[in-house]
Amino acid sequence: MRYSYYPGCSYHGSAKEYDTSTRIVCKSLGIELVEVSDWSCCGATAGHSTDDLLAAALSGRNLGLAEETGLDVTASCAACYQRLAHGRHELTRDPLLREKVNKITGRPFTGKIKVKTILDVLLDLGVDAISEKVVKPLSGIKAAAYYGCLMVRPAAVQADDPENPVKIDRVLQSVGAQTVDWDFKTECCGASLAVSNEDVVVRLTYNIIKSAVEAGANCLVTACPLCHFNLDIRQGKINSTLGTDFNLPVFYFTQLVGLALGIEGGSLNLNSHFVDTSSLLKAI
Amino acid sequence: MSSYNLTESLRQNGEFKALVGKLSGQPLSQCYQCGKCTAGCPVSFAMDVAPNKVLRMAQAGLKNEVLRCQSIWICASCSTCTARCPEGVDVARVMEVLRIMAGKEGIPAPGRGKDVSIFNSAFLRSVRRNGRMFEAGTMAAFNIKSLHLLREATTGMHMFIKGKLRLLPERIKNKKEIDSIFTAAVKERGGEL
Ligand code: SF4
Ligand code: SF4
Numbered sequence: 001m002r003y004s005y006y007p008g009c010s011y012h013g014s015a016k017e018y019d020t021s022t023r024i025v026c027k028s029l030g031i032e033l034v035e036v037s038d039w040s041c042c043g044a045t046a047g048h049s050t051d052d053l054l055a056a057a058l059s060g061r062n063l064g065l066a067e068e069t070g071l072d073v074t075a076s077c078a079a080c081y082q083r084l085a086h087g088r089h090e091l092t093r094d095p096l097l098r099e100k101v102n103k104i105t106g107r108p109f110t111g112k113i114k115v116k117t118i119l120d121v122l123l124d125l126g127v128d129a130i131s132e133k134v135v136k137p138l139s140g141i142k143a144a145a146y147y148g149c150l151m152v153r154p155a156a157v158q159a160d161d162p163e164n165p166v167k168i169d170r171v172l173q174s175v176g177a178q179t180v181d182w183d184f185k186t187e188c189c190g191a192s193l194a195v196s197n198e199d200v201v202v203r204l205t206y207n208i209i210k211s212a213v214e215a216g217a218n219c220l221v222t223a224c225p226l227c228h229f230n231l232d233i234r235q236g237k238i239n240s241t242l243g244t245d246f247n248l249p250v251f252y253f254t255q256l257v258g259l260a261l262g263i264e265g266g267s268l269n270l271n272s273h274f275v276d277t278s279s280l281l282k283a284i
Numbered sequence: 285m286s287s288y289n290l291t292e293s294l295r296q297n298g299e300f301k302a303l304v305g306k307l308s309g310q311p312l313s314q315c316y317q318c319g320k321c322t323a324g325c326p327v328s329f330a331m332d333v334a335p336n337k338v339l340r341m342a343q344a345g346l347k348n349e350v351l352r353c354q355s356i357w358i359c360a361s362c363s364t365c366t367a368r369c370p371e372g373v374d375v376a377r378v379m380e381v382l383r384i385m386a387g388k389e390g391i392p393a394p395g396r397g398k399d400v401s402i403f404n405s406a407f408l409r410s411v412r413r414n415g416r417m418f419e420a421g422t423m424a425a426f427n428i429k430s431l432h433l434l435r436e437a438t439t440g441m442h443m444f445i446k447g448k449l450r451l452l453p454e455r456i457k458n459k460k461e462i463d464s465i466f467t468a469a470v471k472e473r474g475g476e477l
Contacts, residue, residue, distance in 0.1 A: 009417040013450045038457045040415040045361055046407035049383050050477055052307075054469035058411075061461060104468040106461060153363035154374065162367040188326040188362035192407075195426060195436065196399035197358060200330045233439050272446045 003121060004069040004113075005033035006062060006084060008077035008225070009041050014233075015077065015225035017269030021254040022076040022118055024268070028261050029125060029133065036066045036073065042083035045192050057101050059087025063115075064107025072114045074121045076254070078150040078224035079191075085115040085157035117151050117159045118254070119167045119223055127174035135262035137176025140283040143256070144212035144220050145169045145179050148227040149188050162186060168221060168253050175260035182215035184208045189230040198237070205230050206238050209246050218280055219249040221256060228252060233274045249277040259284070297345025304342045308381040314371040315339045321365035321375045330396060331355035335365055335375055342378060351386040355379070357397025388473060402429045408477060412466050415456030420449055 011019035026033050041047075043058035062084060066073035075081040091098040092111040102108040122130065145168035152162045160167045163186060169179040187208055190201035209231065212220050222228050232250040239246055250273065258268045259281070270277055305312050315336070322334040333341070333353040341350040350356070356379050365375035386393065393401035406425035410417045427435050456462065470477060 010419065012454065013419045014448050016448055040456050040462055041411040041417045043411065044407065044417070046404040047411075049361070049380060049404055050387055050408060051384060051469050051473060053472050054408075054465065054477065057465040057468065061465065104465055106464070149360075149362040149364070154366045154376065186364075188360050188364065190327070191360050191362075192403065193327070193358065193360055193400065195423070196403045196430075197330065197396055198435075200327055200358070200396075203329075204326055233442060237438075272448060274442055274446075 001030070001121075001125070002032040002034060002071050003116070004036050004066040004071040004073045006036050006039055006042075006066065006073055006075040006080055008075060008080035010077060010225045014229055017255060017272045018076050018225055018228070018252045021252055021258050021268045024263055025254045025258045025261065026121070028258075028263060029122065029130065031121060031125070033074070034069055034071060036062060036069070039065060042080045044079055044083065048083070048086075053101075055083070056087060056090055056097060057104050059083050060091060060098075060101035060109055061105040061107050063087055063091065063113070064102065064105055064109040067109050067113050068107075070113070072116055074116045074118050076118045076223075078117070078148060079226055081115065081117050081159070082150040082157050088115050089156040117223070119151070119171065120159055122171055122257070123167060127170055130171065130174045130257070134175050134260045136260055136284065138172070138256060138260050138284055139176055140218075140280070141172070141177035141256065142216060142218045143172050143177055143179050144182050144215055144217035145172060145185065145253075146208065146212070146220050146222045146227060146231070147186050148222065148224050149186065149191075150224060150226075152186055168223060171253055171257060172221060175257050177256065177260075180212075180215040180217045182211055182217070184211040189227045191226045191230070194230050194234065201230055201234065202238050202241050205234060206242055206244065209235065209238065209248055210244075213246065213248060217248070219251055221251050221253050223253055235275050247275060249273065249275050249280050251277070296347070299345070300347040301343060301345040304378065304381060304385075307385070308374065308377045310374050310378050311371075312339065312343050312373070312378070315343060315373050316371060318370060320368050320370060324364045324368050326362060326364065327358055327360055330358055332395065335359075335379070338382070339373070339375060339378060342382065350382060351389060351391050352394060354393070354395040354397045356382040356386060357393045357400040359383070388475065390475075399426075399430050399432075402426060405429070405477075410453070412462065414453045415459050415462045416454050418450070418453035420451060421453055
């Protein structure tokens with residue numbers, strides 16, 4: 001299977017372990033990812049909060065570039081996925097807008113290719129195909145699969161159920177991990193409000209981590225760099241502000257799949273997190 | 285005593301409601317104020333006007349009031365409201381359209397909204413300059429503009445130690461294509477972003 005791949009702006013920075021683990025996991029599962037050449041920022045929330053045409057054109061350029069490969073496009077970052085999928089939705093339902101955007105970007109997009117989450121790319125192989133390649137079942141992992149907002153809402157882009165999604169759970173179960181039933185799967189972490197209104201995000205992430213711990217999880221697993229940043233790097237801030245002593249590792253699902261496939265920890269960047277992951281990983 | 289022209293005011297309110305309806309593509313009149321959007325909104329505790337009230341103000345065409353509330357900025361665009369509205373109103377899109385309108389009209393984002401708007405500008409400036417958002421540069425620009433000089437210093441330090449802080453921006457090859465996107469958006473808007 002081949003896809004064009006959109007890494008997104010955090011790929012060499014705050015979410016580099018998501019990018020590296022995505023690439024190596026896909027490779028070992030026989031999925032070829034062709035990086036979209038000269039991709040640019042999807043605009044993220046700042047783009048769609050500021051101007052409709054700007055948001056449409058920033059997605060449009062990347063969709064046009066991806067379409068040049070002739071392959072469906074996937075993004076590991078949930079925010080980028082949402083912008084690309086939303087852009088595709090807008091540009092295919094409104095031919096006038098599409099024409100206008102194509103003229104501006106000079107990278108015509110016709111709607112021929114689809115946008116997929118990296119989760120769907122893996123699931124399209126089938127859980128059995130993933131299970132077959134497992135060399136180290138993740139029996140000690142009891143994960144709270146956290147989906148956040150961007151892959152599951154709104155309806156035009158949703159890749160899973162908006163209230164009770166199961167795709168991360170299914171992938172984790174296919175590599176021998178257990179997942180818990182819990183209430184905060186799709187509660188918002190506050191995303192980029194973390195920078196402008198940190199107190200709001202501290203409260204939201206506190207609720208998420210608390211719910212995961214109470215459900216008996218020994219880690220959180222996500223598919224979004226914004227969620228990861230807020231739940232992992234800010235966990236210290238939650239503890240210092242609210243007097244908690246959370247110490248819950250937060251993984252990208254691709255990192256855990258990689259481990260189960262026998263990929264060595266260094267290339268999955270498992271030590272790049274704020275919350276220490278080593279004691280949990282020893283218990284697998 | 286100043287006089288108040290009720291007919292004129294009602295006309296303006298009607299026009300504003302119609303404009304929000306058109307730009308958002310949402311049937312504002314369908315909202316029957318059940319409050320479900322507000323009940324599920326993760327950040328309503330930090331808002332000055334609850335999401336259902338924002339909808340009500342848009343229905344009533346209260347332009348000056350609704351474009352000056354903090355809520356349209358603090359909305360995290362999580363779309364929980366949209367997914368749950370029994371009337372199929374895309375509340376998140378309405379919030380977004382109001383935010384865009386406030387920006388276009390040059391209405392300064394108040395209270396909690398101020399730093400959201402500064403962050404958005406810093407983010408877009410970085411994209412405009414390089415074609416990709418440069419995390420460290422965006423943070424530095426945000427800190428200077430918002431006067432929170434040490435905001436994120438600890439997270440920045442942590443990222444540095446873990447090798448996650450890129451110190452130089454990455455520029456795309458065809459930067460001209462980004463220039464034409466921003467130029468077109470500014471032109472259509474009739475003002476800076
Ligand atoms: S959930 Fe829908 S109908 Fe109910 S108050 Fe909110 S917008 Fe109105
Ligand atoms: S999209 Fe905005 S208004 Fe709607 S639930 Fe999320 S934060 Fe609240």
